[in-house]
Amino acid sequence: MERLEINIPESEFQRLNTLFPPTVKSSTVGNRAVELTKFHFRSIDPLCSFREKVEDCDLEITSNGQVQRIEIKGTAAANVAWSKLKINGTQSHTALLAGMLLYRVIRVYERNPAILVxxxxxxxxxxxxxxxxxxxxxA
Structure with a gap:
């Protein structure tokens, strides 16, 4: 399992806290995880582009003419939290079986989140x- 540490500048951290304030709602955790993943890819290639919720994936990234699709699952926990990690949908399941990567974004509400690939x-x-x-x- 590859671990990618994310260094969030204060301005981005404040933006994320405004858009996705700390909560236990899974939709907010998930949306914040997607934004953190986008931040990671933009730090590698500022010109990359994204499409969300495409067929079998949460995020499709186009960078330098290459297209990559990934499943993203977020958690506020500091570890994988295996018991809470669920895949919904046959298309995502099939794509993961075929080699699509699963990005587990941990510590989504902290200044130093990480992505476990x-x-x-x-x-x-x-x-x-x-x-x-x-x-x-x-009634």
Whole structure:
């Protein structure tokens, strides 16, 4: 597993805190993780471009004529937090099996987040779990 440390300048940290303030909501954690990942890629290539939520991935990056698709999962934890790491959707699952990278962004609310680059099957396996939607009963 590769570890990429991210050094966030104060101005970017404040921008992220305004757009995605610290909360336990998974959508905010996820959106902040995507923004941190974009920041990382822009630090390598300021001219790179992004498309979000494309078919089988969370983020598609185009840099120097190369296209890369990745799945991104964020956490406020300081480690992978394996028990909370879930893949939703058959398309993402299939793409990960085919070699797409999984970026686990840790410490999303801290000034020094990191990206753990996970590769299937070297770094993780995927076990199916049933999921059920819960709906309110009509009165």
């Amino acid at each position: 996970l590769r299937y099957p070297e770094d993780f396996s995927m076990n199916p779990e049933p999921r059920w939607s819960v709906k309110q009963n009509e």
